[in-house]
Amino acid sequence: MSEDTLVVEEKGQEQKEQPSEEKRAWQPIILGILCNWCSYAGADLAGSSRLQYPETVRIIRVPCSGRVDPAFVLKAFRKGFDGVMVLGCHPGDCHYAKGNYYARRRIALLQDLLKALGLPEERFHFEWVSASEGNRFAELVHEFTEKIRKLGPFTGVVETENKTQSN
Amino acid sequence: MSDIEEKIREEAKKALEDGKAAMVIGWGAGSVPFRTTPVFIENPDDVGKLVWNPACTNNLAVYLPKMAKDRKVAIVAKPCDIRSIVALIQENQVKRENLYIIGLGCAGVVDPSRFEEKGIRLPSITGIEWVDGKIKVIIQDGEQLVAPEDCLREMCLACTKREPAMFDVKFGEAVLPVEPKPRELPELPEERRKYWSEQFSKCIRCYACRQICPNCYCEVCFADRVEPKWTAKKAVPEENWMFHATRAMHLAGRCVQCGECERVCPVGIRIAELMREMAEAVKKKYDYEAGDPNEEAPLLGTFRENDVDPAQHSE
Numbered sequence: 001m002s003e004d005t006l007v008v009e010e011k012g013q014e015q016k017e018q019p020s021e022e023k024r025a026w027q028p029i030i031l032g033i034l035c036n037w038c039s040y041a042g043a044d045l046a047g048s049s050r051l052q053y054p055e056t057v058r059i060i061r062v063p064c065s066g067r068v069d070p071a072f073v074l075k076a077f078r079k080g081f082d083g084v085m086v087l088g089c090h091p092g093d094c095h096y097a098k099g100n101y102y103a104r105r106r107i108a109l110l111q112d113l114l115k116a117l118g119l120p121e122e123r124f125h126f127e128w129v130s131a132s133e134g135n136r137f138a139e140l141v142h143e144f145t146e147k148i149r150k151l152g153p154f155t156g157v158v159e160t161e162n163k164t165q166s167n
Numbered sequence: 168m169s170d171i172e173e174k175i176r177e178e179a180k181k182a183l184e185d186g187k188a189a190m191v192i193g194w195g196a197g198s199v200p201f202r203t204t205p206v207f208i209e210n211p212d213d214v215g216k217l218v219w220n221p222a223c224t225n226n227l228a229v230y231l232p233k234m235a236k237d238r239k240v241a242i243v244a245k246p247c248d249i250r251s252i253v254a255l256i257q258e259n260q261v262k263r264e265n266l267y268i269i270g271l272g273c274a275g276v277v278d279p280s281r282f283e284e285k286g287i288r289l290p291s292i293t294g295i296e297w298v299d300g301k302i303k304v305i306i307q308d309g310e311q312l313v314a315p316e317d318c319l320r321e322m323c324l325a326c327t328k329r330e331p332a333m334f335d336v337k338f339g340e341a342v343l344p345v346e347p348k349p350r351e352l353p354e355l356p357e358e359r360r361k362y363w364s365e366q367f368s369k370c371i372r373c374y375a376c377r378q379i380c381p382n383c384y385c386e387v388c389f390a391d392r393v394e395p396k397w398t399a400k401k402a403v404p405e406e407n408w409m410f411h412a413t414r415a416m417h418l419a420g421r422c423v424q425c426g427e428c429e430r431v432c433p434v435g436i437r438i439a440e441l442m443r444e445m446a447e448a449v450k451k452k453y454d455y456e457a458g459d460p461n462e463e464a465p466l467l468g469t470f471r472e473n474d475v476d477p478a479q480h481s482e
Contacts, residue, residue, distance in 0.1 A: 074412050
């Protein structure tokens, strides 16, 4: 199954093939950390343009992607979010001139850390989204939600005896 | 290598007498012959306390941010300790002009627990020396030569940087390992997660790894913070994961691979392996090595326009 399993519940939207009951039952919970000046404005644009996107994403607005401490992401996983996405201004477009360049290094290393610890890398998504890319934001949420739904619920940062049995 | 020990003592005495330093930090004899302990010498007559042998394992750079804050300190340091010092200087935690570095060429230091594998009972040891690239263990009724690969610390076996990178005076020659030993981790993500789950579930949150680490110099550690509470203090696997993962992130581009965290861990968590993975990623992505005096700025305190782009571009 590909994109056609999207949960599009609004009337008047392009109706895609309805996903099976089983799939509809589980909605991932995704944390979105968005920079105030670009990505959050992009999400806002998606909203004011009446674009539909899954309600799976919980958005936290930060002043800049440079504000995103990698520990935010680690803690989100520790607390059991199924996926985490961090979005910031395109390189060169930072409101604070270079915040996203610092973020870029941190995020790149965070990806290495997740890999080293054996966490599924696909559950973390980093992207540049500008204020005019409302469409793109909606698409990203669609795609990421779909990806996470395929992966299934996150079983936690560590493997414990009980969890392995119940899975 | 008692001649080097003698030279260290002379140099320390001179430094104290000439006013190059108000204190000398070095290693002294431990409570047993296969251990050493940090010594802090202010009186030139006490330099006889300094020793140099294959048991000089402590990374003494850990004392510098506090002790060399407002006075001059001479420090006896192995190449890995010197890398820590360089990283501390780059991050403005200590001033170069406050330091007098007595650098040592290194041949690796021992992990005494490995002597037992070679049939040497620890209580029978009366001394340890380097002799022609091997470790001479003096025991009550004679002596025994042990090959480095059989008794060095694992971190030392993998170490190829045994030449001091920054010093005011240098003694001894570096002896490089015959063949640096790679340390392996499970490949598959699922196995890795399992591996680290097992490792971290042992943690008792004593924070010895943090306390011994020269580059963990924060005045208030995130693990001790209550507001915001990054991680609970109880030793449960998830919280331990949070502590170790965040610490690994904090040390990315800082860790100089001295392996002290792993040595002091009372439950034997292989922290240094995680640190090494991160250091490899740092090297690969940014061609950056922590503790290299040629680096201009701390890794995460700078950037290049053409850095690796972590965005996943799903379109």
